[in-house]
Amino acid sequence: MNAPFAAPSPAPAPHARRPALDIRNVSKAFVVNGEAIEVLSNISLAVEAGAFVSIVGASGCGKSTLLRLILGLDRDYAGEIRLDDRPVDGPGPERAIVFQEHRLxxxxxxxxxxxxxxxxxxxxxxMRRRAVAEHLELVGLEAFAKAYPAQLSGGMAQRVAIARALANRPRFLLLDGPLGALDALTRLRLQEELKRIVAHEGSTALLVTHDVDEAVYLGHVVVVLHPRPGRIAAVLPVPEEARSDRSSPAFVALRDRVLELLGVTRRTG
Amino acid sequence: MSIDATARSDSPADSPAASLAPSRRATARRYGALRPDWRPLASFGALLALWFAAHHLGWIAAKYLPSPLAVVERLMSEIRTGTILDDLQETLRRNLSGLAIGAAAGLALGALLGISTLVGRIVGPTVLAQRQTALFAWVPLLAMWFGGGDTGKIAFIAVAAFQPVVIGTWRGISLVPATYRELSDVLLLSRWNYIRLVAVPSALPMIFTGLHGALIYAWLATVGSELFLNISPGLGGRLNQGSQLFEIDLLFLAILLFGLIGLGYNTLAERAEALLVRWNSR
Structure with missing residues (x-):
């Protein structure tokens, strides 16, 4: 991994190319009290390089588990996960994660x-020092380099966690509901930043969230999961119009479609 | 006269407690749990008053209970012409040597036990069994191995200091939160970086609890070693001298010194611990 940026980056269009991340028929069960409980059932998903994929679903649909499998933290599952056509075998420098809590x-x-x-x-x-400074600048926290996590607000701490995840220039950025614990205003602001930063770095991003607006606003594709066991209900491409304007008809229509798939109908008149 | 006497004898014995008070108040304020700090002083004063009464009103024969004033006088004469300061120095040297050896061994083995599950499985039960052995049961064996002189004494103190440190370090390092271990896996931290950046800092409060225990145990062992092993220069020797020659003022003085140093150690450890906790959760 001497040249982490070897592959020609983003260009989020290519449908002919083989997927950067290929999840094939993945099922995962946990054994609780001697009983196997299926949390993921037959998940198949192909992600193009440079794409931003939002995975949305109710809690308990196995979203975070799926990220753990992609990270290689848990190798006990059925099916196959391939990165650049190589099976995942433990954590690697080309993958990074931002957890729900900042975990600094x-x-x-x-x-x-x-x-x-x-x-x-x-x-x-x-070089490490330069990379750290660059990424702190990217998240707007260069003035806080010498601060300790407890001196930061929740949003700032999460930005540091984002900088940490990106510092190694990973080609895959996994986001495990990283904005879920923040207040509404900070969340909106960080959504903008996340979008800008991921585009800037050219990473392939996988965002897991239960915030439908966030999923639609950030993703090129929204994957809707149904819970117990987690399975894919729909894969919806996000029109460019919806991604750029939260009040556009395209955004509202897609959001309502996702909410409907999640069992929350939004009929107000 | 007796009020005057109280005030006078108060000052030398009382000063460590008095200097301790503001820090305690500050600590209490910092943690929002305001604790009135006159209470320990009140009980101390009451005890002193009782002591005065018992001696001066003749409740207990002077042979068995000296006046507090006699103890202060003995201290003065000891400082002027006696050996008490040398004894104190000897005792502290012994104590700190044993503490350093025991704590260093405890840190090393505890870290090894915490990091390697294999070592933990092989050596761990033995360490736990060793802990169950009453401390003073080691005295005869160590006296045979190392003699009753300085080496034997230091060995005993080291054993005493070792026990809490090894347990605290072991537990602290093996109980690093799973979330941090997961993070270390994701960041691909090497074993050394994991120890340096994650395990040790995360274990520090527990390691410190072990060290605090070691300080107290080592002090107990210091007293014990000087009493049970060969008589040699040191506070324990003076304690023996006091009881055997019936120098009741010397006996009381030695006990008070042991108590005060123990108190001083404890205060020191508590303050260091408070600082550390603040640093660790900054």
């Missing part, structure tokens, strides 16, 4: 937290 180490400064992601990168100290 409270005893390290902001820059040390971000720098921790680069310890395995093979970069020398000066």
């Amino acid at each position: 180490l409270p005893w390290l400064t902001v820059e040390a937290n971000v720098g921790a992601a680069l310890l395995h990168s093979g970069l020398d100290k000066a």
Whole structure:
């Protein structure tokens, strides 16, 4: 992984190319009290390089579990997950995640937290420092490099977590409901930032969320999951108009369609 | 006269407690749990008053209970012409040497136990069994191995200090939250970086609890070693001297010094712990 940016980046259109992330017939069960409980059932999903995929569903539909499988943290499942045509075998530097909680180490400064992601990168100290500074700048927190996590607001801490995830220039960015714990205003602001940052980095992003607006606004594609066991109900492409304007008819129509699929009907007249 | 006496004898014995008070108040304020700090002083004063009464009203024969004033006088004469300061120094040297050896061994083995499940499985039960052995049961064995002199004493203190440190370090490092371990996996941290950046800082409060325990145990063991092993320069030796020669003022003085140093250690540890907790959760 000497050249993390070797592949010609984003161009989010190519349908002919083979998918960067290929999930094939993945099923996953947990054993609870001696009984197998299926959490994911026969999930198949192909993600093009540079795409932003939103996965939306009620809690308990196995969204986070799916991300854990893609990360390689859990290898006990049926089916196949391939990255660039190679099966996933444990965590790797080309994948990064932002968890729902910021999960920063409270005893390290902001820059040390971000720098921790680069310890395995093979970069020398000066290059690591530059990468940390660049990514803190990207999330607008260069002034807080020496601060400790407890001195930051929830939104700032989550931005640091985003910087940490991106520091190694991963080609796959997994977002496990990273804005779910934030207040509404901060969430809206960070949605904008996330969109800008992911586009800037050219990563392939997988966002798991239960916020339908967020899913539609950020994704090129919205994947709707049904719960117990988690299975794909629909894969909906997002029109460019919906992605750029939250009040556009396209946005509203798609959002209502997703809500309907999730069993929440929105008929007001 | 007796009021005057109280005030005078109060000052040397009382000063550590008095200097402790503001910090305690500050700590209490910092954590929002306001605790009136006159209570410990009140009980201390009451005890002192009782002591005065018991001696001066003749409740207990002077042979068995010296006047507090006699103890202060003994301290003064000891400082001027006696050996008490050398004894104190000897005792502290012994205590700190044993503490350092025991704590270092405890940290090393505890870290190994916490990091390697294999080592934990093989050595862990033995360490736990060793903990169940009453501390003073080691005295005869260590006396045979290391002799009753300085080496034997330090060995005993080291054993005492080792126990809480090894347990605290082991538990602390093996109980790193699963979320942090998951993060370390995702960040592909090497084992060394995991220990340095995640495991040790996360375990620090528990390690510190172990060290705090070690401080107290080592002090107990210091007293014990000086009493049960060969008599040599040190506070324990003076304690023996006091009881054998019936120098009741010396006996009381030695006990008070042991108590005050123990209190000082404890205060030091508590303050360091408060600082550490603040640092750790900044």
